[in-house]
Amino acid sequence: MTKTEVPPEATDGPASAPVTRRRLTGNPARAAAGSGRMAALLVSPTLLVLSVVVAYPTLMALKESLYGPKGLDPATGFISDTEPFVGLRNYADILGEAGDRFWNAFWNTTFFTVVTVGLETVIGVAMALIMHKAFRGRGLVRAGILIPWAVPTAISGLLWRWIFNSDGIANTLIGHQVLWTTEGFHAKVAVIVAEVWKTAPFIGLLVLAGLQVIPKEVYEAARLDGARAPRQFWHITLPLVKPALLVAVLFRCMDALRMFDLPYILVGAQKHSVETLSMLAQNEASNVRFGPASAYAVLLFLYVFLIALAFVRLLGADLVGGGAVGRRPRRRREVAA
Amino acid sequence: MTTTLSARWRSGLLYAGVVAVVAYCLAPFYWMLVSSLRRTSDIFDTSLVPSPVSFENYRAVFDPAQGFGRALLNSLVVAGVTTVLALLLATFTAYAMARLDFRFKRLVLTLVIATSMFPVVSIVVPLLKLFTDVGWINTYQAMIVPSMSFALPLAVWNLTTFFRQMPDELEHAAMVDGCTRGQAFRRVIVPLAAPGIFTTAIITFIAAWNEFLIALSMTNRPDMQTAPVAISKFTGATTYETPFGSQMAAGVLVTVPLVVMVLLFQRRIVAGLTAGAAK
Numbered sequence: 001m002t003k004t005e006v007p008p009e010a011t012d013g014p015a016s017a018p019v020t021r022r023r024l025t026g027n028p029a030r031a032a033a034g035s036g037r038m039a040a041l042l043v044s045p046t047l048l049v050l051s052v053v054v055a056y057p058t059l060m061a062l063k064e065s066l067y068g069p070k071g072l073d074p075a076t077g078f079i080s081d082t083e084p085f086v087g088l089r090n091y092a093d094i095l096g097e098a099g100d101r102f103w104n105a106f107w108n109t110t111f112f113t114v115v116t117v118g119l120e121t122v123i124g125v126a127m128a129l130i131m132h133k134a135f136r137g138r139g140l141v142r143a144g145i146l147i148p149w150a151v152p153t154a155i156s157g158l159l160w161r162w163i164f165n166s167d168g169i170a171n172t173l174i175g176h177q178v179l180w181t182t183e184g185f186h187a188k189v190a191v192i193v194a195e196v197w198k199t200a201p202f203i204g205l206l207v208l209a210g211l212q213v214i215p216k217e218v219y220e221a222a223r224l225d226g227a228r229a230p231r232q233f234w235h236i237t238l239p240l241v242k243p244a245l246l247v248a249v250l251f252r253c254m255d256a257l258r259m260f261d262l263p264y265i266l267v268g269a270q271k272h273s274v275e276t277l278s279m280l281a282q283n284e285a286s287n288v289r290f291g292p293a294s295a296y297a298v299l300l301f302l303y304v305f306l307i308a309l310a311f312v313r314l315l316g317a318d319l320v321g322g323g324a325v326g327r328r329p330r331r332r333r334e335v336a337a
Numbered sequence: 338m339t340t341t342l343s344a345r346w347r348s349g350l351l352y353a354g355v356v357a358v359v360a361y362c363l364a365p366f367y368w369m370l371v372s373s374l375r376r377t378s379d380i381f382d383t384s385l386v387p388s389p390v391s392f393e394n395y396r397a398v399f400d401p402a403q404g405f406g407r408a409l410l411n412s413l414v415v416a417g418v419t420t421v422l423a424l425l426l427a428t429f430t431a432y433a434m435a436r437l438d439f440r441f442k443r444l445v446l447t448l449v450i451a452t453s454m455f456p457v458v459s460i461v462v463p464l465l466k467l468f469t470d471v472g473w474i475n476t477y478q479a480m481i482v483p484s485m486s487f488a489l490p491l492a493v494w495n496l497t498t499f500f501r502q503m504p505d506e507l508e509h510a511a512m513v514d515g516c517t518r519g520q521a522f523r524r525v526i527v528p529l530a531a532p533g534i535f536t537t538a539i540i541t542f543i544a545a546w547n548e549f550l551i552a553l554s555m556t557n558r559p560d561m562q563t564a565p566v567a568i569s570k571f572t573g574a575t576t577y578e579t580p581f582g583s584q585m586a587a588g589v590l591v592t593v594p595l596v597v598m599v600l601l602f603q604r605r606i607v608a609g610l611t612a613g614a615a616k
Contacts, residue, residue: 046449053482152549251454264549282554
């Protein structure tokens with residue numbers, strides 16, 4: 001949840017830096033080589049750690065997903081101590097025999113992602129617009145807006161479980177008795193409300209940062225040309241905050257796709273209506289069924305990877321390190337248009 | 338809001354909006370605070386202020402049977418060690434990313450971002466099996482190692498932003514004065530980047546402190562659980578009633594340090610986000 005950051009902005013263009021550096025050291029070739037060696041030295045510990053804690057487990061999950069449980073070997077009838085190689089049977093089971101549970105979790109995950117990110121974006125942008133216009137009490141608003149972000153997701157799950165209790169405040173406010181945390185569509189609603197509460201403010205904060213860099217002259221020019229508020233919003237504000245917003249949305253999507261804490265605590269494990277892919281994989285693993293658990297984990301990984309890839313194709317240079325490259329020309333273009 | 342509305346109406350609407358935003362953000366948190374201060378007997382009250390104010394729930398939280406003190410300590414150790422390790426590695430890497438020119442820089446940055454989007458469960462499943470085999474279940478390292486998978490990319494990402502915002506000239510001046518690049522880094526960059534490093538430490542710490550899935554999977558003994566896991570497993574007087582009061586009290590206790598930190602550093606993060614663009 002905290003990973004939603006605006007990409008690093010290059011300060012004064014990467015192109016100018018090496019030139020100055022070379023002039024200082026004298027020999028350009030030697031300087032470049034030294035810089036490369038130093039970079040390798042500085043970067044390799046991080047890469048090493050990431051390959052141990054991320055790449056290696058991923059490969060292990062891939063391998064594990066091809067093995068069955070210990071115990072009775074179906075082919076020979078003997079009890080074996082090692083896990084038998086079963087090929088793609090775990091995947092076949094997941095998509096076939098146990099397919100209901102997988103596809104249910106898949107659709108829950110997708111539904112939660114689309115709905116929560118959609119709502120968060122709308123609410124976040126609205127919050128940012130209000131905060132941007134308000135002059136008094138801006139610090140207070142900004143501090144308040146960070147509080148849902150700081151509350152641990154697990155705690156917010158408990159908090160909302162209490163709010164959505166059968167005798168809780170939510171039912172008192174709507175004057176109905178809804179058993180929010182039991183199976184059914186209302187459980188999905190509860191999860192969505194809690195998730196949106198926690199994350200919309202942060203999108204708001206990032207969009208606000210984007211709004212503050214739009215020069216006032218642009219709006220003045222638009223006003224002189226007779227553009228009213230809604231038109232200004234669609235044709236100036238939105239295009240100009242779009243890069244910041246898209247990055248925020250990407251990170252939120254990735255975060256929502258791996259949703260676990262909130263449905264797990266708010267409604268519970270193995271609840272059909274809110275079970276996500278992360279919950280499914282964790283549940284199988286905690287029941288020592290590592291084969292199917294790994295297969296679920298691999299499928300979730302592939303799903304996240306494909307969505308991320310689609311985003312990167314869509315965003316292109318805006319996303320990776322190209323903060324300055326992707327943004328400034330675009331800004332000029334849009335303003336000129 | 339159209340231009341036909343008078344200025345007074347507009348500002349009125351605006352402040353109504355501001356109040357709505359603040360209420361939206363704070364109301365649920367306030368409800369947690371209020372509920373934690375009620376007596377067990379009037380926990381279902383719906384009054385906006387608790388009457389009478391009672392610290393019964395807070396006493397229940399620190400009942401030795403709940404082991405909440407130990408859980409807080411566990412959280413502190415796991416989140417603290419994760420933060421220190423991540424910061425240590427990330428400072429060097431982020432410096433290289435922001436200041437040095439090298440091949441594969443883009444690739445490295447892409448990899449770091451990619452890992453930060455990684456579904457944690459995909460590494461928890463295989464690591465759970467590995468740690469079961471080597472007897473690491475219920476140990477701190479079993480929680481710290483997987484936590485690095487999200488803490489390290491987060492720290493690298495944030496620090497790279499901070500290092501990029503610092504003017505190149507400082508370092509060049511130090512090097513002209515006879516410092517090596519290493520000395521320039523140690524004596525000029527690190528002290529100047531201290532606020533950025535500190536802010537990154539807070540963000541990383543909050544992320545590690547809030548972690549739930551890893552801590553839940555890697556422990557099964559109550560004395561090794563971190564605070565979020567322990568609170569989610571609080572038991573009431575009977576197994577049928579959920580002890581909402583003490584859960585809310587414990588929730589407040591876990592959240593308040595973070596809220597205080599956020600209030601202190603909120604100006605920094607907003608400044609950090611806008612500084613690059615202002616230049």
